[in-house]
Amino acid sequence: MTPEAPPPTTPIRAHPLAVAARIVMLALVAVLVLLTTQELDQLWWVALLIVAGLPAVIAPRHPVLAPLGRFAEVIIVGIGASQVAEHAAGNALGQGIGALALLPYLSVPLTVTALRRRSRESAALLVTATLALVVGGAISSTGGEPLIGKLGYLVVSAQWLILASLGTLAASTLQRIMQQRGEAGRPQPYAEATRLLTQLRSVARQLPGATLDPGGISEHLLEELRGVARAERAAVLSASGGGRLVVLAQAGVDRVDWETSLDADSAIAEAWASQQPYTANRSQARSHRRGDVSALVVPLVAGVRTVGLVIIEADAAGAYPPAVVQEVTGLTGPAALRLEAALLFDEVRSLATNEERQRLAREIHDGVAQELVMVGYGIDNALATLPDEAKETAEELRTLRGEVTRVITELRLSLFELRSEVDRHGGLAAAISEYARTVGASGGLRVHVTLDDTTARLPAATEAELLRIAQEAITNARKHAGATNLWVSCSIDPPYAQIEVSDDGQGIADQRPDGRYGLAIMAERAERIRGRLEISPRSPSGTTVAVVVGTSPRRDSVRDSVTASEGE
Template sequence: MPAPSPAPLRPHPLATAARVVMLSLVAVLTLITTKDVSQLRWIALLAVAGIPAVLVARHGVFGPLGRFAEVVIVCLAASEVASMALIDGTVGGGLGASAVLPYLSVPLTVSALQRRSREGVALLTVAAITLLVAGLITQTADGRQITQFGYLVVCAQWLILAALGTLAAGTLRRAMQSRGDGKPQPYAEATRLLTQLRSVARQLPGATLDPGGISEHLVEELRTVVRADRAAVLSASGGGRLVVLAQAGVDRVDWETTLDSDSAIADAWASQQPQTAARSQARSHRGGDVSALVVPLVAGVRTVGLVILEADVANAYPQSVMAEVDELTGPAALRLEAALLFDEVRSLATNEERQRLAREIHDGVAQELVMVGYGIDNALATLPEEAKETGEELRTLRGEVTRVITELRLSLFELRSEVDRHGGLAAAIAEYARTVGASAGLRVHYTLDESTARLPAATEAELLRIAQEAITNARKHAGATNLWVTCAVDPPYAQIEVSDDGQGIADQRPDGRYGLAIMAERAERIRGRLEIRPRHPSGTTVAVVLGTSTRRDSVRDSVTAPEGE
C-alpha cells in the first residue's frame, strides 16, 4: 500500500489567503499609482509564480524556485511601476515602487517560518540586486533614467522592512515550536533530565548518591594527603545557614555555620576561592597556633559546599598543599552536587506523595467513617427501649468507629507533619508526641537538647519519621502510661530516644514489628544505627543514633529516660 503524501506538501489555507490578500492590495495600489490597467499583468505573473509556492511550499526544488520567481517579478514590477508613475507625473518614482514592494514580505516570511535562513538571505540579496539593476536599465520615454535618490531610498526602506519581518517571523516560529504538540519546552526538558536521573539512580549503588557518604569519603581522602587535626564538609540549608555533612577529628567541633559572619567560611562561599586563616573556624576552639584552609566545592557556577581543614600548627597549608587539595575537591564537588540534587528530588517526591495520601484519606475514608458514625447514632436514637441487646451492640460498634476515626486523624497528622525550617527537629518531635500523648492519655516526658546548627533536611525528615513510628508503636501496642522522648541534636551527631513503661517488645503484634523494620530501613538510609532494648523494670527503649563522639556519649547518659519511673 503506498504511503500517503506528507502533510507539509499540501497547501496551507492561511498561506493561500495571505497571498490572495496581498495580491489584491498590490493590484489596487498599482492601479492608483499608474492609472494603467495593463500594469496588472505583473499581478497576474505574481499569481502564476505563487502557484508552486502555495501548492508545494516545502518541496525541495519547486518551493524555493517559486519564491525566487516571486521576488524577481516583484522587483521588476516595482521598477516599471515607478517608471510609469514618473512619466504620468502624479507621484514620484519612489512612491510608485511602494505600490508593489509590500509583496516582498510574503516569500520572505514563508522562508523564515520554514526555518530556511539561508534561503531568506539569498532572497533579500536577489531583491536588492534586481531592484538596483532594473533601476539602472529602465528609462523613461525621453531617455531620462529613473535611478533617482527617492527611488533608491524607498527600495532600501522596503528591503529593511522585509528583513525585519523575516526576523519577526523566525522568532514567532521558534515560540510556536516551543509550545508545539501541547508539550511546553520546560516540561520536556524536565522529563528528559528526570529520565536520565532515574537511569543513573538505578545503575549506581545507594551509597554513591548519599551526600553524607560522599562527604565522609572526601574527608578521609584529604586527611591521607595533608595534615588535618580537624576537618569537615559543610553544605547549604534553608535560612542562609550551613549544615555539617561530615567531620573528623579528636573532638567534636562547633563550626561556624552562618554565611553572614566575618570568617573565612563566608569569604570562601562568596568568592568561590580557597581561603586561609590563622585562626580556627570553630566557635568552640580554645586558641593556640592554628592553620585553617577553607576550600569551596564549586560545580559549574554554583557553590554546593565547603571543605574545612585545620591543623594546630602555623603555616600548614602553603600553595603546594592547596594544589593537592584542589585536585581532590574538584571531582568531589560534582559528585556532591549530584547527590544533593537527587536527595532533594527524592524528598520533594516523598513529601508530595504524603500530602496526596493525606488528602485522599481525609476526603475519602475519613468522611465515610464519620457518616457511618452518624448513622449509628441515628439508629440508637430511634431504637425501641426493649431492644437492649441490639443497643449494646450498636454502642460497641459506635465506640469502634470512633476509635478508627481517631486513628485516622492521628495518621493524617503524621502524614502532614514536617520539620519546620525555623522550628527545628526537636520542636517537630515534641509537637507530635504532645498530640499523640493527649489523644491516647499518655503522660509524656521531654528532654530536648538541640544546638543552633542544623542537620541536612533529608536527615531531619528521616529522624522525624523514625520518632513518629516509635511513638505510634508505644501508643498502639505497649499499653503504656508514660512516654519518655529524648531529642539530642548536635550536627553531624544526633540521638533520638523513645521509651515507654508498657508491656515490652516481646509481646508486640506483627504490625508493630513491621514498624520496627521500617525504622531500621530509615536509619540505614541516613547511615545511622537503630537500637532496641528493654527498659527496666518494664517497657521498651527505641533509639536512633547518628555518629559517635565523647560529648555525644556523655549527653546520652545524662538525658536517658529514668529506669525506675
C-alpha cells in the same frame, strides 16, 4: 430551554513590536510619497493603507477580517504605486522612481503571512499584487514620454515583486527553522525526567559501594584530606537553605561548633562567595580557640555551583602553604561532583516522598475518612430513632459507634503523621516534640520531653528519616504497649543526633505482628541514613527505642571517662 451563551473570549491583540514596525513602515511610505510627488493630497493612499491595516492591529488572528485586510493592502499598494508614479516630480524617468514610494509597503502583509505559515495566502497575495500593479500601470496616464515612463514603472515594480517573493520565502524558512529548533529544544518533562532518573539509577549501581550518600562521601573526603594535610579538626558543610550550612561530616578529638551562617564575617562566607580557597589565622568555630590556629576553607564547586565547603584546622601557625592548598584542592575537585550528585539524589527522593505522603493524606481525608464520618452519623440517627424497648440493639449500636469513633481517631492521627514535616525554622526537635505531645494526648499518655538541640542543622534527608523513626516509635508505644507514660529525648549535635523513645508498657515480647513490622521499618530507615537502631527493655517495665546517627567527640570523650572511672 434556552441554550447557554458561549463564554466571552478575550480578543488576541497584535504584538507591540509588530504594531510598531507597521507604524514605522507607514511613516516611511508617507515621507517617500511627499518627496516624490511634493503633493499633500497624495497622502490619501497612506490613509487607505492605515484603514486596511486596522484588522491586523485589532484582530490579527480573525479568520476573515485579517486576510481581507492584507489583500486590501496589496491592492492599494498596486493601484496607488502607479498613481503616485504619475504625479512624481521630474521627467518621465522619475515616474519609475515614484513607484518606490508605496512599493516598500508590500513587505508588511507578505511577511506577516509568511510568519504565520500561510503559504497559500502568500502566493495569493503575490498574484494579487502583480495583477494590481499591472492594472494600475494600464489605467495610469503618463505625459511626455509614456514608453519610458511605463518601462521604468514596470522595471521597478518587477524588482519589488521579486524582492517581496524572496523576502516571503526567507521569512517562511526562518519561521520553519525556529519552530523545529523550538520543538527540538523544548523539554518533555516526564520523558526527560524518566531518561535522567534511569541514567541516575544505572550510574548509582556502578559507584563504589553502590551508594549516593552525602555523609559517606564527606567522611571519605575528610580521610583523604587528613592524609595530605595536618588537621586537628575538619568538617564538610553543605547548604540547607535560609543562608545557613549543615554539617555533613566532621573529624577531630574535640567537638567544634562551626560557624554555619553565610552572612557572618568569616573565611567560610568569603570562600563560599568567591569560590576560591581561603586561609585564616583563626578558628572558624563560634567559640574561637586561643593560641596559634591555621584554618583552610575550600569551596566544593561543581561547574559554576558551590555545593559545599571543606574546613580543616591545625593548632599551628602557617600550616597551610600554597603547596598544601594545591594538594587539598586537587582532592576536593572530584569530590564536589560526587557530593553534588548525592545531594541532588537526596533532594529528588525527598521531594518524591513528601509528594506521595501528601497525596495519600489527601486521598484518605477525602475518601475513607469522610465515608466513616457518614457511617457514624448514620449510627447516631439509628440510635435516635430506635424504640426504647430495643435495648440490646441500642447497646450493639453504641459499641459499633465507639469502634467507628476509634477508627476515625486513628485515621486523623495517621493524617497528622503523613502531613508532619520538619519545619525549616523550628527544626527536628520541635517537630518530634509537637508530634509526641499531640499523639500522647490523644492516647491518654503522660508525655515527658527532653530536648538538647543546637542552632546547627542536620541535612534535610537525615532530619526527615529521624522524624519518621520517632513517629513510628511513638505510635507503637501508644497502640501496642499499653503504657501510661512516654519519655521522648532528642539530642542533636550535627552531624551527631540521638532520638530516644521510652514507655512503661508491657514491653516488646508480647507485641502484635504489626508492631514488629513497625520495628523493621525503623531499622530500614536507620540503615538508609547510616544510623544505628537500638531496641532494649526498660526497667522495670516497658521498651526503649533509640536511633543514633553520626558520632560526637564530646559525648564519646565523656563516655570514655565514665567507663574509665567505673573500671577503677
